[in-house]
Amino acid sequence: MDRLPDTELVLVPGGTLITDTPEEGRALAMLMARHTIHNIQPDLDVLKEGRKTYASDPDSLIASSQVIAIEFQTIAAANNYWRKA
Amino acid sequence: MDRLPDTELVLVPGGTLITDTPEEGRALAMLMARHTIHNIQPDLDVLKEGRKTYASDPDSLIASSQVIAIEFQTIAAANNYWRKA
Amino acid sequence: MDRLPDTELVLVPGGTLITDTPEEGRALAMLMARHTIHNIQPDLDVLKEGRKTYASDPDSLIASSQVIAIEFQTIAAANNYWRKA
Amino acid sequence: MDRLPDTELVLVPGGTLITDTPEEGRALAMLMARHTIHNIQPDLDVLKEGRKTYASDPDSLIASSQVIAIEFQTIAAANNYWRKA
Amino acid sequence: MDRLPDTELVLVPGGTLITDTPEEGRALAMLMARHTIHNIQPDLDVLKEGRKTYASDPDSLIASSQVIAIEFQTIAAANNYWRKA
Amino acid sequence: MDRLPDTELVLVPGGTLITDTPEEGRALAMLMARHTIHNIQPDLDVLKEGRKTYASDPDSLIASSQVIAIEFQTIAAANNYWRKA
Numbered sequence: 060m061d062r063l064p065d066t067e068l069v070l071v072p073g074g075t076l077i078t079d080t081p082e083e084g085r086a087l088a089m090l091m092a093r094h095t096i097h098n099i100q101p102d103l104d105v106l107k108e109g110r111k112t113y114a115s116d117p118d119s120l121i122a123s124s125q126v127i128a129i130e131f132q133t134i135a136a137a138n139n140y141w142r143k144a
Numbered sequence: 145m146d147r148l149p150d151t152e153l154v155l156v157p158g159g160t161l162i163t164d165t166p167e168e169g170r171a172l173a174m175l176m177a178r179h180t181i182h183n184i185q186p187d188l189d190v191l192k193e194g195r196k197t198y199a200s201d202p203d204s205l206i207a208s209s210q211v212i213a214i215e216f217q218t219i220a221a222a223n224n225y226w227r228k229a
Numbered sequence: 230m231d232r233l234p235d236t237e238l239v240l241v242p243g244g245t246l247i248t249d250t251p252e253e254g255r256a257l258a259m260l261m262a263r264h265t266i267h268n269i270q271p272d273l274d275v276l277k278e279g280r281k282t283y284a285s286d287p288d289s290l291i292a293s294s295q296v297i298a299i300e301f302q303t304i305a306a307a308n309n310y311w312r313k314a
Numbered sequence: 315m316d317r318l319p320d321t322e323l324v325l326v327p328g329g330t331l332i333t334d335t336p337e338e339g340r341a342l343a344m345l346m347a348r349h350t351i352h353n354i355q356p357d358l359d360v361l362k363e364g365r366k367t368y369a370s371d372p373d374s375l376i377a378s379s380q381v382i383a384i385e386f387q388t389i390a391a392a393n394n395y396w397r398k399a
Numbered sequence: 400m401d402r403l404p405d406t407e408l409v410l411v412p413g414g415t416l417i418t419d420t421p422e423e424g425r426a427l428a429m430l431m432a433r434h435t436i437h438n439i440q441p442d443l444d445v446l447k448e449g450r451k452t453y454a455s456d457p458d459s460l461i462a463s464s465q466v467i468a469i470e471f472q473t474i475a476a477a478n479n480y481w482r483k484a
Numbered sequence: 485m486d487r488l489p490d491t492e493l494v495l496v497p498g499g500t501l502i503t504d505t506p507e508e509g510r511a512l513a514m515l516m517a518r519h520t521i522h523n524i525q526p527d528l529d530v531l532k533e534g535r536k537t538y539a540s541d542p543d544s545l546i547a548s549s550q551v552i553a554i555e556f557q558t559i560a561a562a563n564n565y566w567r568k569a
Contacts, residue, residue, distance in 0.1 A: 137565035225307035480562035
């Protein structure tokens, strides 16, 4: 097993939901989703195999984008939607 | 690999969740969902192949529309539902 | 390709999330979900083919009803749940 | 085609999201979800056929219960969670 | 048909979303999800058959846990997240 | 049957949704999701078998990450998004 480094297992990278911009918030949403999966499956070899499948399967891509949308709801609310930004 | 241009990879096009109208907010929801997928799979050839499948599969279309609905929840809340618009 | 007319592609028909009654809000939820799909797949022939499948498949019907439920959450919140109506 | 009567097509039966009790709110959630499906598929024969399948398929039952959970979120919020009830 | 007793069909057991603790709120979430399914399929024999399948299928278990998560969102909000508890 | 110990069946480990940091909140989200599944399927042997399947199936991993995202929405709201943390 090629175990991911610990930095890839941090659940909330940066330790906060607050970001300066929507763009950074969205990037955090993607990162948090990915790190959740790293915590469930920390074997890089398995993850790489899986990527071959899901990254070219439209339904998997749609499902992935839904997870990001849900994570982003939380982050956007945390930042009051960056209304004054 | 035919990599998407950088403009297609911006996570929050325009850099804000605030829009003038619900119509523009909805368009942003669609754009954000699409750009998330671009970030997961930036190869245009793979995306074009996928489109052939999902765009004529009712279940994929329903799943896609659900992602847009979720993105729109966030954008609509950010804009206080355009109540005075 | 038998392209849908432009009216079928408006993302937020009526241009507002505010409706007089819950019934109208629910109808708007259905319309918005449908028009999202029209924007992803504007070919009426493909949509008609898809309908044959999903409209008699219980799982597709359940999935469709979930999208409407999510859209309605947004519209109901926008209208403060029509509490005084 | 054995078309459902109009009463089965009302999107928000009773015309309001406000109910006296959580129990009634939950019943409304079930009714609204069902009537959405009636609007997508108003042919009673097709619905009856579908029921044979989904009502004994655990995954379909789980998916159905999720739709009810989402509808109920909206109705519970509309009623301020019946906190004083 | 071995019909479930009426107590298994109550949609909101206890008649309120308010609970003393998060633990009880979570238990209510599980109960409400289960009773929704009982209302769609009240035949105990069919439910027992289904359980054999879904309780050992990881995807069904994940789907079930998602329904509980959604129900719990509502109950937690109703209880102001038991912040003072 | 190799039944899980009672500690693995606590629905809200720690008895509160309040945590000091987002990282701990996220860990709680994962724990709550897992314990829900333990309550539905308390047989460790069955769970171990299931893990072999879902932990290397990208779609199952995506579905799992979605459940965590939903649980985290609740916990983040409970903690006012750790805005002052």
